Amino acid sequence: MSFPPPSPDGLDPLAVVLDEVLDADAALAAAEARKTRALARAGRLALDALAEQRVSSRAAEMALREVASEIAAAGCLSDRSVQAQIMKALALVDHFPATVDAWEAGALSRAHVQAIVDAGTPVPVDKRGEFDVLAVATAEGLSPGRLRARLATLAERLQPTTITERHQRGREQRCVRVVRGENGMSDLIATLPTVLAVGIYDRLTQQSRALIDAREEPGSPVSAGANAASSSGSGRAVVSGAAFGIDRVGDGSEEWLERELLGAVDGQARAAVAAATPG
Template sequence: MTGTTPTAWQQRIETLLHALADARRDAAAAQAREVALLAEAVEIAQAMAQDAGGPTSVADIPIRSLAAQIGAAARVSDRTVQKHMSDAVVLVEKFPATFAAWAAGDVSRGHVRVVVDAGVAIDDDAARAVFEDAALEVARRETPGRLKPAARVLAARLHPVSLQERHTAAATKREVWVRDLDDGMAELIAILPAAIAHGIRDRLDQYARRVIDARGALTGGGASAVDTRPTDARRISEVRADVFADLLLTGHATPETTNDAIPAGEAIIARVQVTVPVLTTLGHDDTPAELIGKGPIDTATALRFAGTATGWDRVLTHPVTGTVLAIDRYRPSDHLKRTLRVRDEHCRFPGCRIPTYRSDIDHTTAREHDGPTELTNLAHLCRRHHTLKHHSAWRVRQTPDGILHWTSPTGREYPDHPARTLTFTTERTDALRLAPDVGSSDGADPPTF
């Protein structure tokens, strides 16, 4: 297609996008149809068991038999089929709106899995319906990755048992164990409070990136002829694992691990971002705090962080939409940057979750086009999407509520909402969260789809 005009390319791309959208919609409908059939299979097996009227010890034989028939026909393990049959019933009966959205092609299998995983612990039908409606509103415009922390926060606010109580019980399951792998390797696995685990990962990332940066500087500047050190060809994941081992075994990253990039004993502080509702800090409410981008955390941990922080931001949000309106601090410093960091939480290109501390602050309307340096004209973009904005036909405009309206080269618009607005609760949600008759589940494993 040499010599094709830009308009012709755009038409071809637009046709491709329509075809992909139709294909995904058809695939979602087919997947939902399969789930509906598996739920129907459970109904058939239960009716067969009731008609048979045999001893309770063999009451599940009809469902086993039917699972075996389905498995044989589909060349899938009958145990896997039986698990999927059980999961199908949970989705169809407890999450009808999510199932309908999937069947209509509005959401994907990944969205469905996130909604069910987060909401399956809510036993009260009315409360679960409120959660489902709120989660689906987010799912229709966000990726499953962005939906997950929002759905977890929404579910926590509707759970009948406070997060602090559940965290206290869960914390008794802290554990570290080793699982042997092949080729002389092993996995070291730890169950820890979420804020601690993500803090550890962040500290390892900081060490590993400094090692990689130092290696790049050495290579770019040209190594000395007398430098006999072997070339470090490790990937960042390998460096991260080596730093992890050295920190645990020696208390600091050794030169052998870091290529002399990190002096022994130099402290690198882990970074986590936590939001705590003001009424929770005052003890007047039990709305859970949130580990940004991950989900709810217990109040005690959040308050401990707040008490030891050198400073903390006070965030004013819109009473209806949750949009960040303003932010201040007792000792103001880099006010606008902090406001943006709280509002954005991650790169603001649709679907991207690169955190703000690894992103650039970009003028939505460029400075050379008289774009002002103010909240409504700034947003975090990771380097990949910052480059895409300036070197492709993608365009973006920002509205006063912080929504970025991205326009693709073919003219499609994709709004990206500030993360703070995704989990904002309504009065109805709060009323149900505080209702005394809302039940909880027994903690069974969530369904998989």
């Protein structure tokens, strides 16, 4: 590919465009950093107003929400969204000052900053300042993706305990929660050891693919049962235990197949958890 020749004044058109892009990136980074500092100051105003009072966390949240609502109204934004931005800005400015300085100087992009925050947040507070300075130095010349890998190693070195000890503490905090969505749907979120999460996800994926394949095969028990159920309103299907871990006979409906599939997965998940849980 050939680019246009240099202009009469000797300037390379591609170099000119590259400079424009880099200048715009630096200006954008500086503006984002300044906005972050401003949001942090807004949050500090709300918290400082309550500093000499003995107030509950609820009162502090209401003060932050009041400040956020003023900013949101001026910018035609959501109160909750602005409040979340303020909380993130406070954490960033308070715990990663070197990162904010480099961001404002145009040395880091938003993606670099997010990588530093993600890797640095689990680092103990007394070590976070050291991490902050080293992370900025590490980021030079690296893409955000490569930076994440380097920062993971750096953060691990600054941890006072081993990964095994932290994993054990994490296991003690495992839980299951429901986040309600729209249209009668919800997200079921399980926090559990990665080895179990990956195993359950893999098993679900295998079984769902097998179920889809069986539906698409002409003459298969699942396909025939589903077709019969859809045409006559009733039907029966035998689901292969080898494919799904289910050996019962049902009415062939999607609801029945879903119940059976989830039941099988639940049993396997319980067995995996029991096998992996000490004692």
